[in-house]
Amino acid sequence: xxxxxxxxxxxxxxIKTACSNCNLRELCLPLGLEPTELExxxxxxxxxxxxxxxxxxxxxxxxxxxxxxxxxGFFKTDVLxxxxxxxxxxxxxxxxxxxxxxIGTEFHxxxxxxxxxxxxxxxxxxxxxxxxxEIHTLQHHFHKVMSREIVRDHxxxxxxxxxxxxxRLAAFLLNLSQRFTARGYSPAEFYLRMTREEIGSYxxxxxxxxxxxxxxxxxxxxxxxxxxxxxxxxTPGLKRLMAQQGR
Amino acid sequence: xxxxxxxxxxxxxxIKTACSNCNLRELCLPLGLEPTELExxxxxxxxxxxxxxxxxxxxxxxxxxxxxxxxxGFFKTDVLxxxxxxxxxxxxxxxxxxxxxxIGTEFHxxxxxxxxxxxxxxxxxxxxxxxxxEIHTLQHHFHKVMSREIVRDHxxxxxxxxxxxxxRLAAFLLNLSQRFTARGYSPAEFYLRMTREEIGSYxxxxxxxxxxxxxxxxxxxxxxxxxxxxxxxxTPGLKRLMAQQGR
DNA sequence: CGCGCTGTTGAAACTTGTCAAAGTTTGTGG
DNA sequence: CCACAAACTTTGACAAGTTTCAACAGCGCG
Numbered sequence: 001x002x003x004x005x006x007x008x009x010x011x012x013x014x015i016k017t018a019c020s021n022c023n024l025r026e027l028c029l030p031l032g033l034e035p036t037e038l039e040x041x042x043x044x045x046x047x048x049x050x051x052x053x054x055x056x057x058x059x060x061x062x063x064x065x066x067x068x069x070x071x072x073g074f075f076k077t078d079v080l081x082x083x084x085x086x087x088x089x090x091x092x093x094x095x096x097x098x099x100x101x102x103i104g105t106e107f108h109x110x111x112x113x114x115x116x117x118x119x120x121x122x123x124x125x126x127x128x129x130x131x132x133x134e135i136h137t138l139q140h141h142f143h144k145v146m147s148r149e150i151v152r153d154h155x156x157x158x159x160x161x162x163x164x165x166x167x168r169l170a171a172f173l174l175n176l177s178q179r180f181t182a183r184g185y186s187p188a189e190f191y192l193r194m195t196r197e198e199i200g201s202y203x204x205x206x207x208x209x210x211x212x213x214x215x216x217x218x219x220x221x222x223x224x225x226x227x228x229x230x231x232x233x234x235t236p237g238l239k240r241l242m243a244q245q246g247r
Numbered sequence: 248x249x250x251x252x253x254x255x256x257x258x259x260x261x262i263k264t265a266c267s268n269c270n271l272r273e274l275c276l277p278l279g280l281e282p283t284e285l286e287x288x289x290x291x292x293x294x295x296x297x298x299x300x301x302x303x304x305x306x307x308x309x310x311x312x313x314x315x316x317x318x319x320g321f322f323k324t325d326v327l328x329x330x331x332x333x334x335x336x337x338x339x340x341x342x343x344x345x346x347x348x349x350i351g352t353e354f355h356x357x358x359x360x361x362x363x364x365x366x367x368x369x370x371x372x373x374x375x376x377x378x379x380x381e382i383h384t385l386q387h388h389f390h391k392v393m394s395r396e397i398v399r400d401h402x403x404x405x406x407x408x409x410x411x412x413x414x415r416l417a418a419f420l421l422n423l424s425q426r427f428t429a430r431g432y433s434p435a436e437f438y439l440r441m442t443r444e445e446i447g448s449y450x451x452x453x454x455x456x457x458x459x460x461x462x463x464x465x466x467x468x469x470x471x472x473x474x475x476x477x478x479x480x481x482t483p484g485l486k487r488l489m490a491q492q493g494r
Numbered sequence: 495c496g497c498g499c500t501g502t503t504g505a506a507a508c509t510t511g512t513c514a515a516a517g518t519t520t521g522t523g524g
Numbered sequence: 525c526c527a528c529a530a531a532c533t534t535t536g537a538c539a540a541g542t543t544t545c546a547a548c549a550g551c552g553c554g
Contacts, residue, residue: 079401083490085409089401101401103394110401129387133380140376146393147350153400154326154348154357158334160407161451165510195532204408206511211534227519227533243330412542443501453543458502474501474551 018042019121027095027182028069029123029141037135044131045069047122057098057112057120064102066124070094073118074193077101077110078201088202090152091115091176091194094183100149115193160204163242168203169213170242173223177232188235192228265289266368274342274429275316276370276388284382291378292316294369304345304359304367311349313371317341320365321440324348324357325448335449337399338362338423338441341430347396362440407451410489415450416460417489420470424479435482439475 019030020038030038048071051057057068060080075092089110092098102108103125132139159168181187192199196214197207205213217223222238224231232238266277267285277285295318298304304315307327322339336357339345349355350372379386406415428434439446443454443461450457464470469485471478479485 079405081405085405087401087405087408089404100394101398104391104398105395109398129383129390133383133386136376136380139380143376143393144351146390146397147347148352150393150396150400151348151351151356153397153404154334154336156404157336157400157407158326158328158332160404161334161448162332196534197532201408207533208512208535209510212510215534442499454501455503455544456542458500459542462502 019045022071024069024071024095029097029138029145031141032137033135033141034137037137040131040135041138044127045121045123049120049122051075051114051118051120053114053116053118055114057114058102058108059111060108062108064099064106064108064125066122067097067099067102067128068112068120068122070096070098071119071121073120074115075112075118076115076194076198076202077112079110086201087204088194088198090156091202093179097145097149100146115198156202165203165205165209166213166216167242167244168205169199169210169217170222170238172199172203173230173232174235174238174242177235188232190230192230266292269318271316271318271342276344276385276392278388279384280382280388281384284384287378287382288385291374292368292370296367296369298322298361298365298367300361300363300365302361304361304365305349305355306358307355309355311346311353311355311372313369314344314346314349314375315359315367315369317343317345318366318368320367321362322359322365323362323441323445323449324359326357333448334451335441335445337403338449340426344392344396347393362445403449412450412452412456413460413463414489414491415452416446416457416464417469417485419446419450420477420479421482421485421489424482435479437477439477 019025019028019041020035022028022030025031025038030041033041049057049068051073057075070092072094075098076088077090077092077098078086078088080086092112098112098120099108101110128142132142159171163171176190176192177187180190194202195207196210199205200207200210203210214223214225217238218225220237222232222234222241224233265285266272266275266280266288267282269275269277272278272285277288280288296304296315298320304322317339319341322345323335324337324339324345325333325335327333339359345359345367346355348357375389379389406418410418423437423439424434427437441449443457446452447454447457452460461470461472464485465472467484469479469481469488471480
């Protein structure tokens with residue numbers, strides 16, 4: 001029964017939760033690693049964790065000891081201040097990393113909440129530093145990921161600092177569309193995992209303003225909205241609107 | 248003449264431009280390094296560069312090959328988009344690092360402009376990665392610095408997303424005050440190196456709004472303004488105003 | 495010494511927020 | 525599987541805050 005053995009081996013490989021056979025490896029931390037290096041990363045990323053919709057992956061002020069790679073699902077991160085302000089700082093999807101904010105202080109500085117049932121890979125940080133001292137490619141890629149996060153934040157600052165409501169929402173939709181595309185989903189049709197209020201918080205707007213902007217886009221034939229279901233009908237139109245120069 | 252030799256040696260050490268004898272080493276990259284490790288960093292940070300007021304340290308789209316530690320002076324970073332938007336993403340002072348945005352794309356993604364005659368230490372990035380593969384403390388500290396930059400950006404997002412004009416300006420002044428304090432300057436009295444327009448760009452406001460807010464603060468006895476010279480008269484008052492809860 | 499850049503101030507216009515009411519969807523428990 | 529409550533969304537009218545436009549003052553640099 002050699003054939004049977006082979007089958008067993010294959011199925012074992014398939015269930016093994018490892019970067020080596022993760023279809024996100026080109027988006028995620030392992031990008032560019034050699035097979036032998038990948039295996040070493042596998043050893044490190046042994047723990048996976050399920051997070052149900054609405055549950056926290058971590059909370060601000062919890063001790064930081066690991067970063068997380070999203071394997072499936074959708075998250076938001078938000079910051080709360082003592083005086084009660086609340087700002088969504090980002091929405092994260094499969095292949096993206098969570099927890100980078102905690103390295104600097106040894107404590108998480110924001111909350112990470114699952115917006116749908118999700119699964120993450122836990123990457124213990126001290127061990128990641130250890131491995132990246134040995135694997136140059138991993139080290140460099142990790143630095144790139146952190147740097148891109150800074151650049152992304154600059155983009156959000158630009159959005160919040162210079163765009164008006166409709167421009168912000170257009171930018172938001174185009175950004176989502178582009179990220180869904182990179183993951184093999186439709187660029188033009190998707191479900192929003194977050195509420196109008198969460199979108200508003202991210203964009204520095206009130207939920208009513210977000211809702212009105214959606215309605216306006218629909219009137220103008222740019223998108224079709226049905227609650228959380230979005231169809232983009234006129235991508236160039238959205239881009240034009242976004243560049244329209246606000247305040 | 249042994250005495251003479253000693254003197255010569257000392258003065259040589261003093262002029263040597265090295266992290267070992269930089270008075271910013273507790274604020275900057277070398278934090279926490281052992282003397283022997285410091286020396287290795289010294290070898291790396293051999294080049295210094297003067298940047299005159301108004302000159303660019305680097306520009307968006309230039310190839311990235313080094314990060315910079317500010318030895319003296321004051322900088323702003325800003326991002327320009329194709330559609331002509333312009334946003335100041337930060338103001339940097341002695342001991343802070345510039346250029347982290349370039350790691351992710353191998354190109355700088357923003358402009359760094361000196362707001363006064365300044366001096367920076369050039370840290371070639373590939374060599375920094377090399378050294379941080381060998382010196383664990385350096386590696387970890389560098390990661391902390393990047394992480395803190397992300398957290399700082401979240402703070403700006405909070406500011407832009409949830410605060411009204413006067414709250415933003417109060418937060419800005421308190422932040423500057425705190426950073427000057429950390430560098431041994433007065434917490435209550437300083438010169439702004441940037442124009443009202445640059446402050447406005449950073450805070451997502453028009454220069455007129457910034458000017459009005461300054462006037463209002465002065466009327467209320469919170470600060471004394473004379474052009475770029477600021478005296479903070481009522482720090483608790485500014486803090487209260489900042490927490491006042493805006494929109 | 496004057497020109498230009500920077501800053502201040504006022505009034506009007508515009509954008510977004512606030513408050514309120516009603517409609518819709520989702521989830522839960524009977 | 526239905527009913528009901530809670531959460532979310534939409535829409536309107538009005539208020540508030542910020543920008544825009546404009547005029548003028550002041551400082552600093554050449």
